[in-house]
Amino acid sequence: MQAHEVKTRTPRAVKKVVGRGGKRGKTSGRGTKGQDARAGHRKRPQMRDTIKKLPKLRGEGVSRNQFKTEFTHYVVLNLGILNLEFKNGARVTPKVLLEHALVEKKGNKVPMVKILASGEFDKKLDIRGCLISEPAKTAVEKLGGTVK
Structure with missing residues (x-):
């Protein structure tokens, strides 16, 4: 049998x-x-008409900042x-909080962290890279800690 004599099992649809x-x-x-x-x-797809009516999907006149909620x-x-959680004199950063x-x-x-002044506090801590409320900041600095 030669190569030109080979036939398919099913004929090709014409x-x-x-x-x-x-x-x-x-x-x-x-x-x-x-x-x-x-x-x-x-005929153009029907979905095109639907998409053009929805401005958020169409991508016109919309600021993408509203979707960045994280x-x-x-x-x-x-x-x-x-x-x-921490010992006296420890450094507190978002990465350290993640490790703990x-x-x-x-x-x-790594998320952004905000520290509030609730609960008992009696340690000297070095807080960096976190948002901190005014009462919490005064409580930390009163005990000799630092906030940056």
Whole structure:
């Protein structure tokens, strides 16, 4: 058997060609007039009209900043929790809080932390890279700690 003698198990389907003489004639099964009767006809998808009506999907006249919510929300911690978790003179940063499992990553990023003045607090801490309320700041500085 030669390569040119090999046959497929199923014969190839032959595409039907309309409008080339033979038994169809005139409009060749396309009906009369209209977009479908013309050469190169192609109806646009219906979803396009729906998408164009929705400005957020269309992407026009919309500021993308409104979708960036992960930076506007802070993880809130109280001084009482820091008092239990850290030793005297320890440095407190968002990464250190992550290591101590006091905060969790948001979207594979270290979250922004805000410290409030709730709970008992009696340790000297060095707080960096965190937002801190005024009462919490005065409580830390009163005991000799620093806030940067």
